[in-house]
Amino acid sequence: MHISATPRFFAKSHALQTGKGNMLDELLTILWLIVLPLEFPMAAPLRYPVALLMLVMIGLHWRDMIPALKRARLFFLLPALALLSTLWAAAPFEAIRFAVLMSIGLLVALYTATRLNHRQFVVAVLISSTILMVASLFNMQRQFVGGIDGGYAVIGVFPQKNVLGVRMLILSFAGLIALSDKNYDPVWRLLGGAILLPAAILLFKAQSATAVLLYLALISLLGFLVLIWRAAIRVRGLRALLLSALVAIGSLGGLLLSNLLRFDPWKDGLQALGKSTTLTGRTDIWQVALDAIEKNPLLGVGAGNFWRDEVNAAVIIANQFQHEGSQFYFHNAYLESGVALGLPGMLLFIALFFTGLFLLVRHWWQNQSRLDPFFVAIAMMLFLRSFTESEMFSTLLMNPLILWVGVFFALGQANPVSPPAPRFRGGL
Numbered sequence: 001m002h003i004s005a006t007p008r009f010f011a012k013s014h015a016l017q018t019g020k021g022n023m024l025d026e027l028l029t030i031l032w033l034i035v036l037p038l039e040f041p042m043a044a045p046l047r048y049p050v051a052l053l054m055l056v057m058i059g060l061h062w063r064d065m066i067p068a069l070k071r072a073r074l075f076f077l078l079p080a081l082a083l084l085s086t087l088w089a090a091a092p093f094e095a096i097r098f099a100v101l102m103s104i105g106l107l108v109a110l111y112t113a114t115r116l117n118h119r120q121f122v123v124a125v126l127i128s129s130t131i132l133m134v135a136s137l138f139n140m141q142r143q144f145v146g147g148i149d150g151g152y153a154v155i156g157v158f159p160q161k162n163v164l165g166v167r168m169l170i171l172s173f174a175g176l177i178a179l180s181d182k183n184y185d186p187v188w189r190l191l192g193g194a195i196l197l198p199a200a201i202l203l204f205k206a207q208s209a210t211a212v213l214l215y216l217a218l219i220s221l222l223g224f225l226v227l228i229w230r231a232a233i234r235v236r237g238l239r240a241l242l243l244s245a246l247v248a249i250g251s252l253g254g255l256l257l258s259n260l261l262r263f264d265p266w267k268d269g270l271q272a273l274g275k276s277t278t279l280t281g282r283t284d285i286w287q288v289a290l291d292a293i294e295k296n297p298l299l300g301v302g303a304g305n306f307w308r309d310e311v312n313a314a315v316i317i318a319n320q321f322q323h324e325g326s327q328f329y330f331h332n333a334y335l336e337s338g339v340a341l342g343l344p345g346m347l348l349f350i351a352l353f354f355t356g357l358f359l360l361v362r363h364w365w366q367n368q369s370r371l372d373p374f375f376v377a378i379a380m381m382l383f384l385r386s387f388t389e390s391e392m393f394s395t396l397l398m399n400p401l402i403l404w405v406g407v408f409f410a411l412g413q414a415n416p417v418s419p420p421a422p423r424f425r426g427g428l
Contacts, residue, residue: 015120016120016123016124016127016185016188017119017120017123017184017185017188018119018185019116019117019118019119019120020115020116020117020120021115021116021117021120025115025116025120026116026120026123026124028053028054028057029112029115029116029120029121029124029128030124030127030128030131031050032050032054032108032112033124033125033128033129033398033401034128034131034132035047035050036050036051036054036105036108036396036398036401037396037397037398037401038395038396038397039158039159039163039397039398040132040157040158040163040398041159042157051104051108054104054107054108054111055104055107057111058107058108058111061111061114061115064114064115065110065111065114068110068111068113068114068408069110071408071411071412072106072110072407072408072411074352074355075106075352075356075404075407076103076106077348077352078102078345078348078349078352079098079099079100079102079103079106080099081303081341081344081345081348082095082098082099082102082303082304082340082341083095083096083099083100083303085299085300085302085303085305085340085341085345086099086302088299088302089301089302089303089304089305090301090302090305090310091302091304091305091308091310092302094302094303094304094305094308095302095303095304095305097304098303098304098340098395099303101395101396102395104396105395105396105400105401105404106404108401109401109404109405109407109408110404110408112405112408113405113408113409113411114408118371118372118374118375118409119181119183119184119372121405121409122174122177122178122184122372122374123174123178123184123185123188125170125171125174125402126171126174126175126178126188126191126192126195127191129167129168129170129171129174130171130191130195132156132157132158132167133156133167133168133171133195133198133199133202135156135157136154136156136157136158136164136202137156137198137202139156139157140154140156140205141154141155141156141157142154142155143155143160143161153205153206153207153208154202154205154206154207155206156202156206161206161207161208162206162208162210162211164202164203164206164208165203165206165207165208165210165211165212166208166210166211166214166381166385166399167398168199168200168202168203168206168211169203169211169214169215169218169381170378170398170399170402171195171199172195172196172199172200172203172215172219173218173219173222173374173377173378174192174374175191175192175193175194175195175196175199176192176196176219176222176223176226177192177222177226177372177373177374178191178192179192179193179196180226180227180372181226181372200215203215210385210388210389214381214384214385218377218380218381221377221380222373222377225373225376226372226373229368230368230369282331282332282388285317285330285331285332286330286331286332286335288313288317288330289330289332289335289336289338289339290335292306292313292339293335293338293339293342293343293346296339296342297342297343298342298343298344299341299342300338300339300340300341300342300345301339301340302340302341303340303341304340305340306339306340307326307327307328307329308326309326311326314326314328329389329390329394330390331388331389331390332386332387332388332389332390333349333353333386333387333389333390333391333392333393334346334349334350334386334387334393335390336390336393336394337349337350337393340393349392349393353386353392356379356403356404356407357379357383359407359410359411360375360376360378360379360403360406360407360410361376361379362410363375363409363410364376374406375402375403375406375409375410378399378402378403378406379403379406381399382399382400382403385399
């Protein structure tokens with residue numbers, strides 16, 4: 001069965017943002033962006049029905065999905081290995097669950113990339129994240145945490161401050177992109193500008209040091225790319241000059257801080273943010289992960305098999321960080337994959353993750369005169385977070401889902417923008 005016609009209301013002319021997909025495609029994307037991610041527990045009662053709905057839609061559009069799956073088959077090797085780990089896992093059901101949820105996430109991302117174009121997806125992220133931002137503003141729930149200054153941090157409708165901080169970071173990306181790109185419809189450009197201040201307020205009130213650092217760095221990067229770098233293509237050689245200036249400023253700034261001011265970026269930077277040199281205990285957790293990998297270097301313990309009540313080390317770590325039971329993580333995507341699937345699994349994860357990053361950056365670089373850098377910011381954020389968070393080797397979390405949509409766009413499952421832009425001479 002294949003859908004060849006849609007109701008008049010769902011025609012492309014009635015889409016929220018002008019592009020490839022119709023209203024139904026956009027609404028479904030907004031729905032799964034809110035409901036599917038596990039870090040939003042309020043949506044738990046709707047999660048399985050929405051996941052089933054997305055699988056039904058994938059089945060209905062199987063003709064579009066088959067060629068897309070052929071192009072993206074490489075990225076399904078990781079859930080395949082997770083499924084294979086049921087052969088040696090102490091809890092086979094957990095490995096099956098991990099593999100199934102990871103596969104569902106990839107399939108939903110792939111389906112979205114076949115139905116929408118780049119800008120329609122950014123608008124879906126903007127709308128869905130704005131809804132959760134407004135809900136958090138009306139529910140300024142607080143939680144006692146260490147944070148930057150200690151005391152209470154705002155968590156909004158999320159279970160912890162870090163989730164709120166990163167969600168507002170993603171919203172800020174989408175808002176800045178929509179505001180600065182004339183190809184977005186006026187209403188979304190207006191919304192993009194309107195959410196920047198409240199999103200920043202919530203982000204800083206969350207007191208997440210990681211989110212604050214990423215916000216300052218990546219919003220600056222995005223601002224540079226959309227306001228300066230894109231315009232510099234009009235002047236021959238200006239981009240090369242900008243790169244040279246940035247390298248020179250960075251080198252001189254580093255020498256000034258380290259040699260004249262005696263600034264230790266690791267120690268002094270963490271101290272300024274109220275963090276210990278153990279990264280709030282992360283280095284202690286990493287040692288446990290290294291020990292677990294040393295015990296099972298080839299196969300690992302099996303996907304989803306470390307963080308269980310039956311594993312004493314998992315319970316001890318979770319309790320140390322005030323988590324009930326054993327549900328926790330190693331705060332490092334590479335170590336997480338190594339504990340679960342051994343060194344071969346870690347190498348496969350690294351290969352697939354960096355292949356995805358490369359595809360995203362290359363795709364933007366080749367189309368930068370007509371394609372905004374939203375997914376470049378997402379890629380940079382997840383690369384930096386992969387050293388202190390495990391989300392890239394997790395299931396059904398929003399940030400990796402967004403990344404994989406961008407990767408599948410880059411693979412060619414959907415034409416991100418149209419029509420093609422004229423070629424420019426000069427520049428990089």
